[in-house]
Amino acid sequence: MNVDIHGAPVYFTIPILGGIPITASMTVTWGVMLVINLLCVWLTHDLKVKNISKRQAVAEKIVMTAENFVRSNMGAQWMRLVPFISAIFALSLGSSLASLLGFWAPTADVSVLLGWALIVFILITYYKIKTNGFGGYLKGFCDPVFLMAPFNLLGEVFKPISMSFRHFGNVLSGMVISALFGLIPGVVGRILGNIPFLAVGVPAALSLYFDWFSSAMQAFIFCMLTMIFIRTAAE
Secondary structure: OEEOOOOOEEEEEEHHHOOEEEEHHHHHHHHHHHHHHHHHHHHOOOOOOOOOOHHHHHHHHHHHHHHHHHHHHHOHHHHHHHHHHHHHHHHHHHHHHHHHHOOOOHHHOHHHHHHHHHHHHHHHHHHHHHHHHHHHHHHHHHOOOHHHHHHHHHHHHHHHHHHHHHHHHHHHHHHHHHHHHOOOOHHHHHHHHHOHHHOOOHHHHHHHHHHHHHHHHHHHHHHHHHHHHHHHHOO
16 A cells, blocks of 8 residues: 555545545545534434433533633634634544544644644634734734844744644654554454554553543644634734
């Protein structure tokens, strides 16, 4: 099986579309999005005002948690971004946890994370221009003095790059370390090595940290940076 420039396995290519490669990052991301959508449909099915089901209670708890998360970090005026922030968190967490089932984690592909960061960068630029006008946006690069313009421009350009590489580095390093410590000889080792959540001993402890805790933490940090950058851009 071939791999792309970022190390993600390439399953096949589409000749009629110029040989576009279909990589593991793409297929697993599609699978994660499908699971998230099906889960949302299941949780929000048959909603009631009274005598709600446990399923609806879970759905309401998730929504309230997301709303409180955005409200506490951005303010009540930014509640319109709750779906966007929630989608980023769910997709990031789901993509990282895909490695527990032996799949390639899309968050270990820097191109995937760079795509997310570029969307955030577009939103940051939009709110800066909306708040200060296009002239004020350009003038901001000259603060505090004109000589700082090149450095401010580089800082703006490297913002999405730093976001994506921070997430990418933590996820990929966790996968590498878990793989190195998960080398168990024999048939048992080959079976457990293909299903990370069945690992035992040291590999299990590493999986608990890198696959569960670190995945949730990286999704949280990415969302926090997104909210901080957007809120700051509108000030």
